[in-house]
Amino acid sequence: xxxxxxxxxxxxxxxxxxxxxxxxxxxxxxxxxxxxxxxxxxxxxxxxxxxxxxxxxxxxxxxxxxxxxxxxxxxxxxxxxxxxxxxxxxxxxxxxxxxxxxxxxxxxxxxxxxxxxxxxxxxxxxxxxxxxxxxxxxxxxxxxxxxxxxxxxxxxxxxxxxxxxxxxxxxxxxxxxxxxxxxxxxxxxxxxxxxxxxxxxxxxxxxxxxxxxxxxxxxxxxxxxxxxxxxxxxxxxxxxxxxxxxxxxxxxxxxxxxxxxxxxxxxxxxxxxxxxxxxxxxxxxxxxxxxxxxxxxxxxxxxxxxxxxxxxxxxxxxxxxxxxxxxxxxxxxxxxxxxxxxxxxxxxxxxxxxxxxxxxxxxxxxxxxxxxxxxxxxxxxxxxxxxxxxxxxxxxxxxxxxxxxxxxxxxxxxxxxxxxxxxxxxxxxxxx
Amino acid sequence: xxxxxxxxxxxxxxxxxxxxxxxxxxxxxxxxxxxxxxxxxxxxxxxxxxxxxxxxxxxxxxxxxxxxxxxxxxxxxxxxxxxxxxxxxxxxxxxxxxxxxxxxxxxxxxxxxxxxxxxxxxxxxxxxxxxxxxxxxxxxxxxxxxxxxxxxxxxxxxxxxxxxxxxxxxxxxxxxxxxxxxxxxxxxxxxxxxxxxxxxxxxxxxxxxxxxxxxxxxx
Numbered sequence: 058x059x060x061x062x063x064x065x066x067x068x069x070x071x072x073x074x075x076x077x078x079x080x081x082x083x084x085x086x087x088x089x090x091x092x093x094x095x096x097x098x099x100x101x102x103x104x105x106x107x108x109x110x111x112x113x114x115x116x117x118x119x120x121x122x123x124x125x126x127x128x129x130x131x132x133x134x135x136x137x138x139x140x141x142x143x144x145x146x147x148x149x150x151x152x153x154x155x156x157x158x159x160x161x162x163x164x165x166x167x168x169x170x171x172x173x174x175x176x177x178x179x180x181x182x183x184x185x186x187x188x189x190x191x192x193x194x195x196x197x198x199x200x201x202x203x204x205x206x207x208x209x210x211x212x213x214x215x216x217x218x219x220x221x222x223x224x225x226x227x228x229x230x231x232x233x234x235x236x237x238x239x240x241x242x243x244x245x246x247x248x249x250x251x252x253x254x255x256x257x258x259x260x261x262x263x264x265x266x267x268x269x270x271x272x273x274x275x276x277x278x279x280x281x282x283x284x285x286x287x288x289x290x291x292x293x294x295x296x297x298x299x300x301x302x303x304x305x306x307x308x309x310x311x312x313x314x315x316x317x318x319x320x321x322x323x324x325x326x327x328x329x330x331x332x333x334x335x336x337x338x339x340x341x342x343x344x345x346x347x348x349x350x351x352x353x354x355x356x357x358x359x360x361x362x363x364x365x366x367x368x369x370x371x372x373x374x375x376x377x378x379x380x381x382x383x384x385x386x387x388x389x390x391x392x393x394x395x396x397x398x399x400x401x402x403x404x405x406x407x408x409x410x411x412x413x414x415x416x417x418x419x420x421x422x423x424x425x426x427x428x429x430x431x432x433x434x435x436x437x438x439x440x441x442x443x444x445x446x447x448x449x450x451x452x453x454x455x456x457x458x459x460x461x462x463x464x465x466x467x468x469x470x471x472x473x474x475x476x477x478x479x480x481x482x483x484x485x486x487x488x489x
Numbered sequence: 490x491x492x493x494x495x496x497x498x499x500x501x502x503x504x505x506x507x508x509x510x511x512x513x514x515x516x517x518x519x520x521x522x523x524x525x526x527x528x529x530x531x532x533x534x535x536x537x538x539x540x541x542x543x544x545x546x547x548x549x550x551x552x553x554x555x556x557x558x559x560x561x562x563x564x565x566x567x568x569x570x571x572x573x574x575x576x577x578x579x580x581x582x583x584x585x586x587x588x589x590x591x592x593x594x595x596x597x598x599x600x601x602x603x604x605x606x607x608x609x610x611x612x613x614x615x616x617x618x619x620x621x622x623x624x625x626x627x628x629x630x631x632x633x634x635x636x637x638x639x640x641x642x643x644x645x646x647x648x649x650x651x652x653x654x655x656x657x658x659x660x661x662x663x664x665x666x667x668x669x670x671x672x673x674x675x676x677x678x679x680x681x682x683x684x685x686x687x688x689x690x691x692x693x694x695x696x697x698x699x700x701x702x703x704x705x706x707x708x
Contacts, residue, residue: 068554071546075558079565086569090576097579 105167105182106141106150116141116150120232130236134228147172149238151229152182157221157265159186161463164218166225168199174239176202179226190215195222203242204230216400217265224266246302247281249318250295257316258306258372260290260475263396264467273342277334280305285342288394288402290374292339296331303327307339309376310368346392350377350406354390357408357417358383364390371482373475377406378483387411389489391479393472396464403468407444407476411489415473418444423465435459449477513595515669517588518628520660522644525632527581528588529625531570533618535592539566539602540617544610559603567593597624627676631668635659 106116120128120140130140139152148171158164164186168179179196190212198209206227212219234241244252255262262268270284273292281302285292294305303323304316313336315327324332347366355362362383369378377392389409397403404421418441443456457469483489518528539562550558571589575582582589592598601620605613637643639659641651658664 064551067549068551068558071549072554072557072561074549075546075561075565079561079568082565082569083572086572090572093576094572094579097576101579101583 102139103141105152105165105180106169109150109167109169109178109180110143113143113145113150115144117144119149130232130238132235133232136225136228137232140229140232143169148177149233151232153225153229154183155221155225155228157224158218159188159215162186164221164225166196166222168196168226168229170230170233170239172239174203174230174233174242176200176226181222184218186215186218188215188218190219190222195219199226204234204239205242205244205248206230207242207244207248211267216263216267220265220267244318246297246300246318247295250302250304250316253304253316253318253320254293254306256320257304257314257322258291258293258308260308260372260374260394261286261293261306263400264464264471269396269400273338275334275338276341277338279331279334280338283338285339287400288396289344289346290376290394291372292335292342294331294335294338296327296335305331305335306372307335308369308372309343310370310378311336311340312368312370312372314370314372346377350379350390350392353392353406353419353421354379354381354408357390357406357419358388367483367488369479369482370486371475371479373478374472375475375479378479378488380488381408388416389480389483391476393475395468395472395475397468398462398464403465403472405469405472407473409476409480412448413477413480413484414446414448415444417441420469423459423462423469435462444473447473449481452477512666512669513591514585514588514628515631515665516662517585519632519635519665519668520640521584522629522632522636524581524584525628526625527574527578528585529621529628531574531589532592532595532598532624532628533621535563535566535570535598536601536617536621536624537614538570539563539598540605540613541610542566543602543605544608544613547606547608550606555603555606559599559606563595563598563602564593567598627669627672630672631665634668634671635664639664 103116107113118139119142120130120133120137122133122135122138125133128140133140136153136155137151138154141150142148143150148169150167150169152165152167154163154165156163162185163183164181165183166179166181169177171177176199179199181192181196184190184192195212199206202209204227206223209223211223230239230242233239251268255266255268261270269287270293271287273283273285275283275294280294280296282295283292284294289309291306291308293307295302296305297303300318302318305313305327306316307313313324313332314322315324315332317323351364354364358381362381365380365382367378367380367389369375374393374395375391376394377390379390381388381390389411390406391409392404392406394402394404403423406419407415408417410416420437420441423435423437423440440459447456452473454470454473457466457473459466459469480489514528514532518524539559542562543559546558546562567590571592574589597620601617604616608616633643637648637651638654638656639661641648641655656664659668
């Protein structure tokens, strides 16, 4: 019994001894390795910057996205990860990450600017997308640019990833200019209006924010350029002279609005003739979808349905709004045209009840480019039924997900958001 | 008891191939030969260190304390090695990530450590060496297959001839399992043929010139 107790005590003591010895060893090893690990971590963090600027002697951390509260920089966009001051030239080096590329996986990039706000070098640090935008060459086109990014273009065929790269660089510049680190670059009025267009008229741009238009002929001489959406969501016109250029937008319902180069609405101060001309030119180039929409909504609600066209002053993807009366019930029908795979139109239609809940949804075609998606199968019936009962407040976006068809999923998601915005617009303007 | 011990020794000497024991590092390191080499060496050092410590402590520990002591020793040794590994090989540490920490609960390490309590220090170390080297060989073999055929590269150097024939599944955990299974089949077939009536454990022992172990097994 005594021997057993001795064994127990010895065992417990041994365990305590093991813990004590290892605690001491770990304390010592940690004291030795902690500075080395910290140095390694810093070196790993700065490695892309030394690739970017091999001659730089050092960088001073100004902003770390993991601890923004420790930085004096404010309003830094979420794409910006780190901002370092470059020791030699008063410039700044930025590391960014964007998930707005083609696959949605993070594209990491870094660029450095001098004290005048001109890009010294730019590079892609991680590029998971399958479509190559020219990861080695494309960033070099940014060298010498200021915050206006006036002379950089989007790579044709890789618009999502290249525009994500461009927007990330613009975010980086925003962080620098907003905090007074570099001066804002000069944007000529055409560039400024080109950037204003997708903001004030999102229905004319794809999900990457890239405007998709084709030139149209104006019957008058009031415009510098006239264009219409490639999927018939509306038209846009540049008018004015010199630095006083302005933008006129016309949606699919004929609603006209004008904006200056800062994106402020100036419809009331623009000559009425210019607005009328824009409306007429847009109408002349627009397609009439009334018959097609009528047939489609009859399919959804029944042949006895009576349809009344409504007007909207939203500038999104909604190109048709209707009051539908069927079997004594009143519904509201919306047609949306959004950019899908290859920037082709995904036409979807929704029937909403008077409370704004989706009753039915249909689409002309969900899987475009049948050759490309030759093996793709989608249970369209159950997919469409999944929208029933959804309201603006219950819509999460997950309902639109089609596995393996990201462009279509995003297009339908945009469409649903837009039709709810349109419904709200009708309610506020007394249309409901 | 003899049968039980024999099974344990089988597990300890060729654990990842026979009992599929401690194969966690296989998932984390087979996509890159360098990572496999790093992980294999780490396991080898951890095995040697923990076996040595447990061998030295065997007179202080009664049977009921072997398991908790082995856990403490494994965790302590792995924690120390992890810190050193993180400091000296940051690139490899980045690749292996959580798999290094997970070593402290690796059954292969634990089995060998616990076993050391029942043997002399020399024997414990020689057994740990054999187990560690076999594990290193298995990891390296698997990683060569996975990296060459799954990634068309060897130790990060691209093999242009294989670029268009990549079997990408091989660099994923599933691929590591498939390769492990393939290696296990080959190794077991060879071992079975080589040993006929004697145990796999004996065959490994004789292969590595561990005559002492063989004698004990025969007796």
